[in-house]
Structure formats: structure tokens, C-alpha cells
Amino acid sequence: xxxxxxxxxxxxxxxxxxxxxxxxxxxxxxxxxxxxxxxxxxxxxxxxxxxxxxxxxxxxxxxxxxxxxxxxxxxxxxxxxxxxxxxxxxxxxxxxxxxxxxxxxxxxxxxxxxxxxxxxxxxxxxxxxxxxxxxxxxxxxxxxxxxxxxxxxxxxxxxxxxxxxxxxxxxxxxxxxxxxxxxxxxxxxxxxxxxxxxxxxxxxxxxxxxxxxxxxxxxxxxxxxxxxxxxxxxxxxxxxxxxxxxxxxxxxxxxxxxxxxxxxxxxxxxxxxxxxxxxxxxxxxxxxxxxxxxxxxxxxxxxxxxxxxxxxxxxxxxxxxxxxxxxxxxxxxxxxxxxxxxxxxxxxxxxxxxxxxxxxxxxxxxxxxxxxxxxxxxxxxxxxxxxxxxxxxxxxxxxx
Amino acid sequence: xxxxxxxxxxxxxxxxxxxxxxxxxxxxxxxxxxxxxxxxxxxxxxxxxxxxxxxxxxxxxxxxxxxxxxxxxxxxxxxxxxxxxxxxxxxxxxxxxxxxxxxxxxxxxxxxxxxxxxxxxxxxxxxxxxxxxxxxxxxxxxxxxxxxxxxxxxxxxxxxxxxxxxxxxxxxxxxxxxxxxxxxxxxxxxxxxxxxxxxxxxxxxxxxxxxxxxxxxxxxxxxxxxxxxxxxxxxxxxxxxxxxxxxxxxxxxxxxxxxxxxxxxxxxxxxxxxxxxxxxxxxxxxxxxxxxxxxxxxxxxxxxxxxxxxxxxxxxxxxxxxxxxxxxxxxxxxxxxxxxxxxxxxxxxxxxxxxxxxxxxxxxxxxxxxxxxxxxx
Numbered sequence: 001x002x003x004x005x006x007x008x009x010x011x012x013x014x015x016x017x018x019x020x021x022x023x024x025x026x027x028x029x030x031x032x033x034x035x036x037x038x039x040x041x042x043x044x045x046x047x048x049x050x051x052x053x054x055x056x057x058x059x060x061x062x063x064x065x066x067x068x069x070x071x072x073x074x075x076x077x078x079x080x081x082x083x084x085x086x087x088x089x090x091x092x093x094x095x096x097x098x099x100x101x102x103x104x105x106x107x108x109x110x111x112x113x114x115x116x117x118x119x120x121x122x123x124x125x126x127x128x129x130x131x132x133x134x135x136x137x138x139x140x141x142x143x144x145x146x147x148x149x150x151x152x153x154x155x156x157x158x159x160x161x162x163x164x165x166x167x168x169x170x171x172x173x174x175x176x177x178x179x180x181x182x183x184x185x186x187x188x189x190x191x192x193x194x195x196x197x198x199x200x201x202x203x204x205x206x207x208x209x210x211x212x213x214x215x216x217x218x219x220x221x222x223x224x225x226x227x228x229x230x231x232x233x234x235x236x237x238x239x240x241x242x243x244x245x246x247x248x249x250x251x252x253x254x255x256x257x258x259x260x261x262x263x264x265x266x267x268x269x270x271x272x273x274x275x276x277x278x279x280x281x282x283x284x285x286x287x288x289x290x291x292x293x294x295x296x297x298x299x300x301x302x303x304x305x306x307x308x309x310x311x312x313x314x315x316x317x318x319x320x321x322x323x324x325x326x327x328x329x330x331x332x333x334x335x336x337x338x339x340x341x342x343x344x345x346x347x348x349x350x351x352x353x354x355x356x357x358x359x360x361x362x363x364x365x366x367x368x369x370x371x372x373x374x375x376x377x378x379x380x381x382x383x384x385x386x387x388x389x390x391x392x393x394x395x396x397x398x399x400x
Numbered sequence: 401x402x403x404x405x406x407x408x409x410x411x412x413x414x415x416x417x418x419x420x421x422x423x424x425x426x427x428x429x430x431x432x433x434x435x436x437x438x439x440x441x442x443x444x445x446x447x448x449x450x451x452x453x454x455x456x457x458x459x460x461x462x463x464x465x466x467x468x469x470x471x472x473x474x475x476x477x478x479x480x481x482x483x484x485x486x487x488x489x490x491x492x493x494x495x496x497x498x499x500x501x502x503x504x505x506x507x508x509x510x511x512x513x514x515x516x517x518x519x520x521x522x523x524x525x526x527x528x529x530x531x532x533x534x535x536x537x538x539x540x541x542x543x544x545x546x547x548x549x550x551x552x553x554x555x556x557x558x559x560x561x562x563x564x565x566x567x568x569x570x571x572x573x574x575x576x577x578x579x580x581x582x583x584x585x586x587x588x589x590x591x592x593x594x595x596x597x598x599x600x601x602x603x604x605x606x607x608x609x610x611x612x613x614x615x616x617x618x619x620x621x622x623x624x625x626x627x628x629x630x631x632x633x634x635x636x637x638x639x640x641x642x643x644x645x646x647x648x649x650x651x652x653x654x655x656x657x658x659x660x661x662x663x664x665x666x667x668x669x670x671x672x673x674x675x676x677x678x679x680x681x682x683x684x685x686x687x688x689x690x691x692x693x694x695x696x697x698x699x700x701x702x703x704x705x706x707x708x709x710x711x712x713x714x715x716x717x718x719x720x721x722x723x724x725x726x727x728x729x730x731x732x733x734x735x736x737x738x739x740x741x742x743x744x745x746x747x748x749x750x751x752x753x754x755x756x757x758x759x760x761x762x763x764x765x766x767x768x769x770x771x772x773x774x775x776x777x
Contacts, residue, residue, distance in 0.1 A: 215439045333461065396444050399419050400451050400646050 002094070003059055003077040006066065007160055008050035011073030011168045019174075024050075027071045027171040033233050034065050034387060051078070063164060068230050070197055071171030076149075076160035083115055083157050088122075089129045091159045092148050096130050096137065099161055101145025103138055104130065108150040115152045126150065170199030172232040177201045178283040178311055179274040181266065182237070184220045184341045187285025187314055189227060189331040190322050194313035195283045196232045203279060204228075204235060205270050207242035207342045217339040222383065227331045229387040238273055239381040242266075242342050245372045252367045255348040260355040261364055262346075263293055263302045269373060271306045273380070281309040287322065288315050293343075297354040304357055402713045402757045406601075407549050407578055407691055407748035413603040413651055416644045420605060423640035431637055432628070445639050448646035455653050456587045458612055464629050465642050468609035469577040470500040471622070472596035473543075475611055475633065476573040477504045479619030480541045480594070481513060487569055488538035494518045494526055495734035496553070497545050501575055502730075505543075514538070522735050523684040524553030532563065541571050546585060547578035550731040550746060551683050552691030554583060561591030571617060577601055581652030582659050582690055582751070593617050597649075599641070603750070604648030608641040658751050662689035665749060665758050669694075672762050678769060680740050682732060692747040695732075695740035696769065704745060707768045713761055716746050 008031070010024070028045040031052065035041055040055040041062065052062065059077055066075050081091040096104055108122035117125065126148070127139055151158045178195055182188040182204040192202045206221045218239065225235045245265055253261050270282050286294045293302070303310065314322055326332040403411065423444070429435070431442035446460075453460045466472045481491065493505050495517045505515045516534045518526045526544065535542075542564060546557050557574050564572045573594035576585060580597045587595060594617060599608030613619065613632070625634030666689040673679045673694055682693040696704065701717040708715060717729075728741035747761065 214434060215436050216434065216442075219439060219443070396447050396643075399422060399444065399643055400448060400650065 003079050003098075004054050005078040005080055005158070006052040006054070006059065006062065006075055007078040007158060008052065008066070008075045008166075009073045010049065011071060011166070012170060020047075023071075023171060023174050026173045027069075030071065030171055030173065030233060031066075031069055034069050035062060038062060067164065067166060069171075070167045070169045070231055071174075071199075072166035073168055074163050074166050076163050079159040080156045081159065083112065083152060085117065085125070088150060088152070088157050088159070089126060091157070092126045092150060093130055093133055095148050095159050095161050096134060096146065099146040102136060103140035103144045104146040104148060105139060105141050105144035106130070106148050106150065108152070110152045112152050112154045114154075119152075122150065122152070167197065167231070169197035172196050172199060173201045175199035176281075177203065177277075177279045178281045179270055179277070179279045180204045180283045181270055181285070182206050182221055182224060183285075183343050184217055184224065184335065184339070185285065185343075186326050186332065186335040187287060187322060189224045189285075189329070189335065190325045191283055191285040191311075191313045192228050193231060193325065193329050193331075195311055196228070200283070200311070202228060202232055202235055202283070203277065204237045205240060205273055206237055207240045207266055207269075209243040209246050209342045209345060210241075212243065212246070212345045213340055213342055216337070217341050220334055220337050220339060220341075222385065223334045224331055225383075225385045227329060227334065229385050231329070234384060234386045236382055236384045239383065240269060240273075240376050241379045241381075242376065245369065245376060246342065246346055248367065248369070248372060250346050253363050256350055256352045257355060257360060257363050258346065258348050259293055259351045260298060260301050260360050262342075263298070264305045264360065264364070265369060265373070267302060267305045269376060271308050272373075272377060274308060281311055282306070283311040283313070285314055286312045287317055287319070293351070295353050297356070301355040301357050301360050304360075402760055404713065404715045404747045404749060404753075404757065404761060406750045406753075407746065408716055409600050409606070410603045410750055412600075412605055413648060415651065416604055416648045419647045420640045420644040423643045427639060427643075431639060432626070441639055444643060445637060448639075448643045451646045452610065452649055455649055456612060458587050459615065461630070462612055462614055464611045464613050464633050465637065465645070466609050466611055466633060467607050467638075468600065469498070469575065469596050469598035472598070472609055472611040473498070473500040473573075473575055474504055475619065475622050476594040476596060476613075477501065477541065477543055478508070478622060479632075480571045480573070480617075481508050482620040483618055484540045484569075484571075485513075488536075488540045490514045490516070490536055490538035490540065492516045492518065492531065492534050492539060492542045492544075494520060494544055494555075496520055496524055496548055496550075496731040497543070498549055498575055498577070501543055501545065518544075520553070520734050522737065523686070524548050524551045524731065524735050525684075526555060528556065528559065528563070531560065535567065535570070539567070539570050541573065543573040543575070545575040545578075547576075547583055547688045547691070548731060549578045549691070550729060550744070551693040551735070552578075552687035552689075553684060554579075554686075554688055557585055557592065558589060561589050563591070565591035578688065578691070581649070581656055583688055584656065587612055599645045599648055602648050602652045604645050605641055608638065608645040608648075610645065652751070655751050659689065662749055662751070662753065665689070665753060665755060666692055668755070668758055669747060669762070673765075676766075676769075678773075680737075682735070682737060682740055682744060690749045690751075690753075692749075693732075694745055694747075695737070695743040696745070697739050697743050699743055699769065699772070701743055701745055703772070704765075704768060707772070708761075708764055711764045713764055715761070716748070717744060 024045050031043050038057045040057050042053040044051045079091045081087040106123045106126045108119040110119040149160045178200045180192040180202050225237045228235045249258050427441045429437035429441045431445045509515050571593045576595045577598040581602045593614050595612040597610050600606045621632050628634050669692045680695045729744050732741035
């Protein structure tokens with residue numbers, strides 16, 4: 001007898017009333033996608049929990065993968081046994097033997113009231129059985145090293161021990177799609193990840209300015225997109241050629257307003273891309289007060305150009321907390337690679353930290369960007385990253 | 401040719417050589433260069449690192465590429481000793497380590513460190529209790545090899561790691577050079593901090609290898625220079641070597657299941673040679689299957705090696721790194737086999753070793769012994 005299931009517990013989505021059914025279906029789809037490398041598994045979604053049947057697949061890598069799936073509150077390895085006292089005893093014993101520690105506790109539950117033994121009695125019976133058949137274990141009902149849970153359901157009894165915490169949140173894809181403005185820095189991937197945690201599916205947009213920005217800056221964005229695929233399945237990145245626009249701003253706008261005007265153009269282009277793709281909002285990594293472009297006045301001036309909702313998950317967060325999340329999700333090491341991006345080139349010596357709307361409009365009015373915007377839009381390169389088939393994995397396959 | 405000296409080095413896999421050549425030809429740019437040729441090489445280099453991390457189930461940044469086992473051992477041991485000397489001055493190792501560990505410990509002793517050399521039993525195994533008792537407040541490093549290169553004894557690395565986990569101040573390093581691809585370790589377990597791996601013992605190329613260094617471990621580098629490998633191991637990356645190492649490690653990893661075949665060959669050697677009254681078998685039945693060590697007391701092993709060599713059969717005396725000195729094997733001496741220590745022969749197999757090779761070896765051995773018995777005896 002061994003662990004043959006993973007029991008998945010839903011988080012917040014369990015509270016979602018009418019939408020619950022469709023939310024569960026989306027989570028099921030996400031789980032199946034995430035685990036597509038394990039062809040033998042089967043995912044069964046029920047009203048109050050989900051089972052992943054291992055069918056002989058190694059459970060370790062699957063557990064690792066489950067940790068990344070948004071919408072899973074917690075999960076445990078589970079053993080399925082028939083509803084017979086002796087079989088349950090044997091299963092519970094096996095579960096304890098697989099654990100490490102000195103003290104344990106049995107928590108039996110009996111949703112199936114047809115089963116003749118009450119959960120209280122079951123606790124006694126199993127506890128006694130485990131003590132008689134092991135060495136060095138004792139019972140501690142308050143702070144056990146190991147808790148063996150036994151759930152006697154109608155179809156079978158499920159025995160689980162360690163509870164592994166999941167990502168929580170809402171399954172990606174349950175609340176719609178947003179376009180993430182991704183520079184390559186620390187903040188934007190974290191913003192994308194947090195939006196995903198609210199069920200948002202992400203597409204990303206990146207402005208690059210070769211030769212002022214390098215291939216590696218672009219590579220960085222691709223690698224960050226791959227990080228996001230870990231949590232949200234496929235992620236498309238739209239690379240917008242931005243060199244000419246940036247040069248034009250640099251030549252024609254007053255230096256201290258250049259950054260504000262650049263941001264406004266990014267917003268305009270992003271809104272157009274979103275519109276073309278039926279995406280209803282933009283997401284940014286802006287955090288109030290962090291840099292010149294993220295003062296209240298800057299946001300006021302920049303936000304003027306779009307009436308699309310802008311999701312700013314980091315707006316009130318401390319930098320240290322953002323960095324912590326960045327490290328947790330595996331983006332930090334990529335984000336700190338030292339390559340220039342479009343926001344770090346052409347930086348004025350003294351950018352306006354308190355730009356005013358009237359002024360920006362006044363400076364912007366004489367410059368005609370419409371053709372440049374058209375051109376940039378038509379030259380967008382879109383690359384799709386997927387969690388299962390990593391393009392670059394095959395790139396050097398014959399060498400590795 | 402019957403090559404039975406695979407613990408000294410292995411024949412490079414043709415696929416590995418091909419990789420080395422292709423990478424050297426087409427991806428020769430410096431991965432730190434900012435132009436696109438450099439970034440292409442960097443991408444390949446990152447993929448190689450990623451592949452190795454996946455095989456070993458550790459994080460990418462936990463792999464430091466080195467020039468092989470000796471460098472990995474030096475970097476791990478000196479790196480910890482120098483970095484953490486203010487925490488304590490005591491190191492624990494065993495009497496049967498490879499010279500790349502023993503000599504490093506000797507050097508550190510000269511520099512004022514205290515080293516405990518744990519004894520082993522006749523099978524070449526340490527005693528866990530002795531290890532536990534050797535630990536003091538001053539201990540900063542335990543370095544214990546996984547598979548012994550001369551007799552194949554396998555130390556309980558996981559058990560040691562588990563015990564040492566409770567001492568956050570003590571780093572645990574293992575020389576895994578003879579174990580990789582044959583007897584895998586749970587590289588990711590807590591308590592196992594540093595692991596040395598060599599390329600040329602696994603059908604890779606000389607001058608390649610790596611050190612697994614867990615995230616929390618800080619080391620003093622052996623060399624100063626650029627910021628490659630997080631400045632722990634500066635120097636322009638040997639990308640062709642590293643990619644070929646990734647390939648060699650993958651091939652070994654995929655072929656690992658065939659290791660069980662060697663149990664039969666090991667058993668065969670054991671049963672056949674056990675019957676002769678002129679042999680003493682030094683390897684234990686519970687040791688690594690690819691290494692078989694025996695002695696013919698009174699028969700100079702060099703003579704036997706040369707006589708077998710004439711028949712195109714290649715075995716070795718002790719570790720290739722020590723066999724040039726005309727001294728008894730320190731490993732067998734530590735096992736209490738003083739008599740056997742000057743007359744040891746090591747047969748070491750690769751994963752695809754043919755049973756026929758073993759038959760021919762035994763046949764030739766018997767022939768030679770019979771032929772020279774009177775002279776040597």
C-alpha cells in the first residue's frame with residue numbers, strides 16, 4: 001500500500017456560490033495543464049475538493065508543481081483504502097511509517113454515517129493499533145509531530161498526513177485578462193503575479209529600444225515571462241519597438257518632461273494593444289513614491305491618457321516586501337541582471353517629479369506621434385511562452 | 401582492449417566529445433560579452449546549468465563549475481575552513497579519503513586547524529557513533545567521501561546529513577566523485593551542504609566537474625578574479641566543457657538503471673576469486689558494485705598489472721592518484737589489512753561492462769599467477 005492520490009483543498013473559491021462550478025472547472029484545467037508532463041495522472045474535481053490520481057507517477061515532482069498552482073489552498077498525499085476496519089488500520093500504519101517524528105495524533109472523520117464505528121472510537125482503535133505496531137512513537141493530541149487524518153467517505157476511506165500549503169487565491173482565468181507593462185525590473189513581475197493571484201490571466205507588453213537596449217534586456221523579459229508561466233500557464237509578450245519614439249521625445253520635448261511624455265506614450269500604446277486583444281485592463285508595477293514617475297503628480301499626469309482601469313497591485317507596498325515576493329516566485333535573480341531597459345536610457349538629469357497635466361499637454365501638442373505609434377504597433381513582435389513546452393528547451397537539445 | 405580501470409578515468413562518450421567540439425567551434429564567444437554572440441553562449445551555458453540542476457534536483461545557483469574533483473574538494477574544504485575559521489578550527493574526515501581531501505586536511509593542519517581522521521572497520525565503513533562523538537563546539541566541517549575509490553565502501557551520507565542537520569554551524573561535504581550516476585544521493589536533503597562531482601569519471605572530459613554548494617553556504621574562493629560563478633570560482637567559463645559535462649551527466653543519469661547489472665559481475669568476481677587460496681578479497685559484498693578490490697599477498701601488484709597489460713587487460717593497483725608512490729594503500733591499512741595493503745588490485749567497471757570482459761580477466765589472472773607463482777612465491 002502506498003500513496004496513490006493527492007487530495008487538493010480549495011481556497012477562497014469554495015465561497016464563490018453560483019460561480020463555484022465554473023471556477024472549479026478552470027482550476028481543473030489549470031491543474032491538468034500544469035501537470036501535463038505526467039501523462040498517467042487523472043484529475044477528478046468534486047464540489048468540495050479535488051483528487052489527483054497518480055496512477056503510478058512519482059508523487060514528488062507533482063507535489064512540487066502543485067505548490068505553484070493558484071487557487072489551491074492546501075494539498076496532501078492520500079491513500080485510498082476500502083471502508084473496512086482492518087484496511088484502514090493497515091493504511092494508517094503505513095502512513096505513519098512514512099513519516100518522521102516522535103509524536104502523532106489521529107484525526108478520524110466519518111462523513112459516511114453508514115460506517116459502523118464512530119470517529120471517536122476510530123481514533124482509539126487506530127491510535128492503539130499504531131502504538132502496538134511501531135517503536136518510539138507516542139500520542140500527543142495537542143502538538144503532534146505528525147497528524148494522520150482519516151476520512152471515511154461513501155466511496156472509500158482517504159488517509160492523509162502532511163498538509164502542504166498551496167498558493168491560495170483564485171484560479172488564473174476566473175476574473176479575466178489584463179495587459180501587464182513589464183520593464184524587466186523587480187516590480188512588474190511581482191505585480192503580474194499578484195494580479196494572477198486574483199484570478200487574472202496575464203499578457204505582457206514590453207517596450208524595447210535597440211541598440212540602446214540589448215538582446216539580453218529582451219532575454220530578461222522573456223525569462224521573467226517564463227517565471228510567470230509557472231503560476232499562470234501561457235503568457236504572451238508583445239515586444240514594441242520604441243527606439244524611434246524615444247529618440248523623438250529626446251529631441252523634441254523639454255528634457256525634464258521627457259519621462260512623463262514617454263510614460264504617457266507607453267500607456268497609449270498599451271491601451272491600443274489591449275483594445276485590439278479584447279483585454280479590459282492594464283496592470284503595472286507602480287508603487288507610490290518609489291521613483292520620479294511614481295509620485296502622485298506623475299500618476300495624475302500619466303493616467304490622463306487612458307480611461308482603462310489600471311491595476312496597481314504594488315501601489316501601497318513597501319519595497320522590501322516586493323523584493324521578498326520577487327525572491328519567493330523566482331524572479332529576483334532575473335530582475336537584478338544589470339541590463340539597461342527603455343526606462344533607464346534617456347533618463348533626464350532632473351526628471352520632473354511633480355509634472356502638471358497642463359504642462360505635459362502643452363509640450364506634447366506640437367509633436368506629432370501618430371505615425372510613429374502606427375509604425376510601432378505594426379511592428380510589434382509577439383512571443384508566446386508556455387509552461388509545458390519551453391521553446392528554448394529544444395534550442396540546444398542536440399548539444400545537451 | 402579490456403579496460404577495467406574506470407575508477408581512474410573513463411573513455412569519453414562520443415556524444416560528449418561531439419558536444420565539446422560543436423560548442424568549441426560554434427559557441428566560442430565569452431558568455432560575459434555583451435554582444436549577441438556572447439548572449440547566445442550565455443543562453444547555452446544557462447541551459448546546461450539548468451539541466452544539471454534538474455537532474456540533481458537542486459537550484460541552479462547551487463552549482464559551481466570547477467575543473468573536476470580535486471578542485472571541487474579543495475574549494476569545499478579550504479573554502480569552508482578559511483571562511484569560517486572564526487567559528488572554530490576543527491574538521492572531521494576519515495582515514496580513507498582520496499588524496500584530494502586528505503592532503504588538503506594535512507595542509508590545514510599545518511596552518512593550525514585540528515583534524516579528526518575517523519577510523520574504519522575492515523569493510524571500510526565508519527562508525528556513526530564515533531562520528532557523533534568526534535563533534536565538538538569547534539567543529540566547522542565534516543568531509544566524508546561517498547563511495548571509496550579503492551575498495552568501493554559506501555558511507556551512509558544521508559544518515560550523516562540527517563544527524564548533522566541539528567548543527568547549523570557544521571558544514572557537511574561529501575566527495576561524490578565515484579558515486580555519481582551509479583549510486584545517487586538525495587542531493588537536495590537538508591544537512592548535505594557540499595558535494596563534489598567530476599566529469600571524467602562519468603565518460604565526460606578531463607578538466608570538467610562541479611561542486612554543489614547549497615544556498616546558505618558561504619565559501620572563501622580559491623582564486624580571485626572576475627565575478628563568474630558568483631565570484632566563488634572566477635575565470636572565463638569553460639563553456640564547451642560545461643555543456644559536455646551536462647551531457648555526460650544526463651547520459652549517466654538516464655543509464656543509471658543498468659547499474660544493477662554490475663551486481664552480477666561483482667558477484668561473479670567475488671565467487672570465482674574467493675575460491676583460490678592465494679587471493680584475499682578486500683571489497684565487501686555490500687559495497688559499490690563497480691569497484692572490486694582484492695590482494696594476492698606476496699605477489700607484487702605492479703608485476704601483475706604489467707603481465708595483464710601484455711594481454712591488453714587494464715586494471716590498477718590503488719588510486720591512480722597515489723599509485724605512483726611505492727607505498728601500501730592507506731585505505732587498506734585503515735581497514736586493518738596491513739598484509740593486503742601492499743598487494744592490492746582494483747578492478748573498476750563502467751555501466752556497460754561486458755560479462756565477457758570479466759571472464760577473460762579472471763582467466764588471464766589465473767594463468768599469470770600460475771605462471772609466476774614459483775618465482776614470486
